[in-house]
Amino acid sequence: MSPPLAPRATALEDWLQGPIEAHVEQEAQDAWSTGESVSGREETPDRAAAPGDDPAPAPAGLPERPRARPAFRAELHGLRAVALGLVAVYHIWLGRVSGGVDVFLFLSAFFLTGTFVRRLESGRPLGVPRYWLHTFKRLLPPAAVTILLVLLGTGLLLPASAWPSIMQQAVASAAYVENLVLVQLQVDYQARDAGAASPLQHFWSLSVQGQAFVLWPLLFALALPLARRGRGVRRPLTVLMLVIGAASLAWSVHSTAIQQPVAYFDTLARLWEFAAGSLLALALPAIDRLTGAARPEDGTAPRLRSLRALSGWAGIAGLLAVGIVLDVSSQFPGWIAVVPLIAAGAVVVAGHSGTRWGADRLLSTRPAAFVGDISYALYLVHWPMLVLWLHVSGHQRAGLLDGLVLLTAAVLLAWGLTRLVDAPIRRSAWLEARPWRALAAVGLSVALVAGTTGTWWGLLQREAAAEPAxxxxxxxxxxxxxxxxxxxxxxxxxxxxxxxxxxxxxxxxxxxxxxxxxxxxxxxxxxxxxxxxxxxxxxxxxxxxxxxxxxxxxxxxxxxxxxxxxxxxxxxxxxxxxxxxxxxxxxxxxxxxxxxxxxxxxxxxxxxxxxxxxxxxxxxxxxxxxxxxxxxxxxxxxxxxxxxxxxxxxxxxxxxxxxxxxxxxxxxxxxxxxxxxxxxxxxxxxxxxxxxxxxxxxxxxxxxxxxxxxxxxxxxxxxxxxxxxxxxxxxxxxxxxxxxxxxxxxxxxxxxxxxxxxxx
Known part of the structure; x- marks a missing residue:
């Protein structure tokens, strides 16, 4: 594990920033993390702390608490690749809902919850403002570059009637409210493009995640007094997530039944998927203890190896079935979305099977890791490339050959976006060292999108004023x-x-x-x-x-x-x-x-x-x-x-x-x-x-x-x-x-x- 990026700062800076985590811990915070997938386990007396762990001292008068140990989960990195692959393949060739986006919502909550629970249980500050800055500093620059490229493609390739809506959606996407705009388009009688595919429509799921990234840390802050008194936080957090999940699922089922196109983009109808990921993260340590889980680096084989391998493959089969066996396009995000979540959960719980034929072996291969590495960028670019190509070609669906060319081009563009924009910003110690630097990266990303959109619209208005035709x-x-x-x-x-x-x-x-x-x-x-x-x-x-x-x-x-x-x-x-x-x-x-x-x-x-x-x-x-x-x-x-x-x-x-x-x-x-x-x-x-x-x-x-x-x-x-x-x-x-x-x-x-x- 890489060393910490910077030493602990003053008390005020610590509240604002939180701990500047070791690289692997930062990467654990959502499903779009690039190159790392971690989960936490309680330390045991015979297990040394991981390199780079720097536990904060316990509050005065309280005993030192065990530090949760981050462990690399290569199979979960591969699960990202499967989910993204399903999204891209179903979009390009099948035109159906795959459940891959639901897996990302689930995994985001899983990783985020693990990160914050480890902080609570080890006595470290939550650092919620720092978390927000770190997360959006990492996510926004690649998104902003994608949005700017979409605006360029819109001006060059799409008809003028599509421009105003895409301009509006560009700003909404950068502000993580694209799902709200799409809800408005669904219910707005005057919206010309309510049923049309926008090259920025896929930002709805990123907006849902962004809104949850703002809300979820505040929920963990509710457990902070318990942690400071040395009391367990998993049980109260579990009750909280059960209440949120039940309320959201009930609303999701009701809203899907009466207004499915609106419910599809509704954050409140999706929070139960986040709650499900959090519940699994809270329960996983107990599940691992009961089932005898182990990691490859432990040097011991897990128990129930065959069952773990079968469970992993059943999860993969379940993910593949959503959209092919089950056409769920008109049923999400109601109760049917439980299917991809259970499938993803099966892969998470199965973990390291210790067999040569387990699904974890496939998910841990280098090709799977490569797709996992570029998964965020690939999600960003594949949809606008598809929409623009279909408009230029006049086709309603990509064929086998042009679809392969399109997917290959999207992978190459995603790799370039990851190497040139995502990775340098994500790994920048300079940006992480001071909060204002991360804030500047966030502000600049939003300003570039808003400024470009505003300038374009202003030029059109000036043209109309000059020629009142x-x-x-x-x-x-x-x-x-x-x-x-x-x-x-x-x-x-x-x-x-x-x-x-x-x-x-x-x-x-x-x-x-x-x-x-x-x-x-x-x-x-x-x-x-x-x-x-x-x-x-x-x-x-x-x-x-x-x-x-x-x-x-x-x-x-x-x-x-x-x-x-x-x-x-x-x-x-x-x-x-x-x-x-x-x-x-x-x-x-x-x-x-x-x-x-x-x-x-x-x-x-x-x-x-x-x-x-x-x-x-x-x-x-x-x-x-x-x-x-x-x-x-x-x-x-x-x-x-x-x-x-x-x-x-x-x-x-x-x-x-x-x-x-x-x-x-x-x-x-x-x-x-x-x-x-x-x-x-x-x-x-x-x-x-x-x-x-x-x-x-x-x-x-x-x-x-x-x-x-x-x-x-x-x-x-x-x-x-x-x-x-x-x-x-x-x-x-x-x-x-x-x-x-x-x-x-x-x-x-x-x-x-x-x-x-x-x-x-």
Whole structure:
């Protein structure tokens, strides 16, 4: 074992830093440790302390306590290689969940727990701040280099529509909150890439581990008073881990059943896997004593050798079975994740079998050690390389040959990242000697990612400010599909976030709802207190909201205040059974309308189906029109827009990005209107309440699908921003004139002034 990096410092520095551990002990602290895997055992009278051990003196008045002895576990280093190999192979060729990530969570807790329990039992300071600095100083620089390379590859190889999300995820990955961002993308209706593979998506597991690395040492600090009084810490820590594990597992099972895509990235749903690793670390010394475990360096053979060998192989077989025999992609991280943890635990408990045919012999070979050495870097680089390659090649899955080339390239890049970045920083005595140096390495890593991302985004914003083309009049008519690509088709991909039709003000004053309602951000056009001649309220789903830019010119011409009270995915259909998500929305809308007494309400009145000409009037729409018009409200009933099975913007962007033309994009992505819409507007049969407000059917299908063809690009404008919403630019430029003509026509809603004058 290498000598300590530096002598013990002052009491204040010792609290901040903790002991500057011997190299092998530092390497024990998580599953990404490179080159070392250790576990602790109690010293016995006939066993000398390991070289480099420098036990701190026991507190005054207490007897010297035995020092836990770190022992190299070559088979656990090889287990890292197996887990990483499963992750890479399953990602590249099978597209399935392997359980390898769960093994890393388990092993991280196992090693971390062993480290801190040894400190507690030997009377040394925990040095939690030092642990945090040491851990993130080691993990962040290779991660930052990987993130910067991904940003470079994103700019060169991925479409502009992917840039904003990857920029956001780059910063989140460096801050160890990528899993939280992915949870938000799963539940965010407006997230274009919620289901798309990001080259940084794999940082979710590193984020979970990073969050646990912050929390777990604080749990061990709870046992510090017991250690100082010379009392055992394993039993109370075991109870604590059992409580945390049980609570987390219960939440994991529940959350997986009702929201599995969210639960998959949820730290709280994963903590039980950390608790399981900690429980094994706490129990392993007793297990080893009962089963007669031994290490190769002890010079004695372990008991139960054949059983140990079989147990090790059973663990390896269990790991291989997850994902092949059991397709657990839609079941993790619920109870089924117990399978890879039990398998990994079997390998840990089996330990050194003392046989020539045991799994530990294979796991202790040099090839396994090599993969274990580069496991962290290989995890970092293999996924972005796969995502970028699949995008460039246009394949959905790597084949045998290109997959082998990809894996080989990833191994070489991981080896280089380990040798040039990971190992020098990890082994730097200079960085370990002073806390501020480690803190500087952490801060610099985060600053490089944040600075690069911020600079890139700033340049894009400067370009947009210099050329405000996104709102400029189209250079080509928006009812034509061009045979030659214009110089620029707008909006650009990185501008899609601004294409949602938000109103500039939050509802205030008399227009503020008396109560809030989930997922309903009330917005208004004019500031509170601004004089206006009438009120228009938008209700229903985002398919009603998307028409706001189309009706704004008419509303402004008639001096109307506009309020957006939409709720994504929820039609306004009072009197019908609502989904759990939409439950209560209809009553909330009616209550608000009764309070503010609007003159006009805009809502969508039909619903289309992706990849089908099926278009219907939702159940309850007749009631909705009657409810509104009976209150004297004029209703604008907007026909739904075509929906698609794929992202129309991304489809057309790919064609245009490959030097294609709008005509080619139309051929690849468009469809005839007869395949997307009903022959006649299904809302034509709706009628207003007798003696009540008017009903205006707003059918802009002729502008959305001119000449019977629904194209993704008209003129120099993208029609769709995703698979079923129009871009704000297209709505403003192509639909607003037609909407104004309808609303000002003979069937249009009554203006406020006409109503005041008794007009009809």
């Amino acid at each position: 996104a709102t400029a009049a189209p250079a080509e008519p928006t009812d034509e599909v061009l045979t030659e690509a214009p110089a620029q088709i707008l909006p650009q991909g990185w501008e899609l976030g601004s294409q949602w039709p938000n109103l500039p003000e939050s509802c205030a004053g008399d227009l503020a709802p008396s109560t809030t309602f989930r997922h309903v951000p009330c917005q208004q056009l004019l500031p509170d207190g601004t004089a206006h001649a009438g009120l228009l309220v938008v209700v229903g789903s985002s398919h009603a909201r998307q028409y706001i830019p189309a009706i704004l010119p008419w509303a402004q011409e008639h001096d109307l205040q506009v309020v957006n009270l939409h709720m994504d995915s929820c039609d306004f259909v009072p009197g019908t059974e609502e989904s759990r998500y939409c439950s209560g929305y209809n009553d909330y809308v009616l209550s608000y309308l009764d309070a503010v007494q609007p003159d006009v309400v805009l809502t969508s009145s039909t619903r289309t189906v992706p990849d089908s000409a099926e278009e219907t009037t939702p159940e309850g729409m007749v009631t909705a029109v009657q409810e509104l018009t009976s209150r004297g409200i004029d209703v604008i009933s907007a026909r739904d827009t075509p929906r698609w099975t794929e992202d129309e913007y991304a489809c057309a962007e790919a064609v245009i990005g490959a030097d294609g033309t709008p005509v080619e994009a139309d051929a690849a992505c468009g469809a005839d209107a007869s395949a997307k819409l009903a022959p006649e507007n299904p809302a034509a049969g709706l009628t207003p309440a007798e003696g009540g407000g008017s009903l205006t059917l707003l059918d802009l299908s002729a502008q959305i699908c001119p000449e019977g063809r629904c194209s993704p690009v008209l003129g120099d404008t993208y029609v769709y921003m995703d698979d079923d919403h129009l871009t704000k630019r297209f709505t403003q430029l192509a639909l607003a004139p037609a909407a104004t003509a309808v609303l000002d026509g003979p069937t249009g809603p009554l203006s406020v002034r006409e109503r005041a004058e008794g007009g009809s």
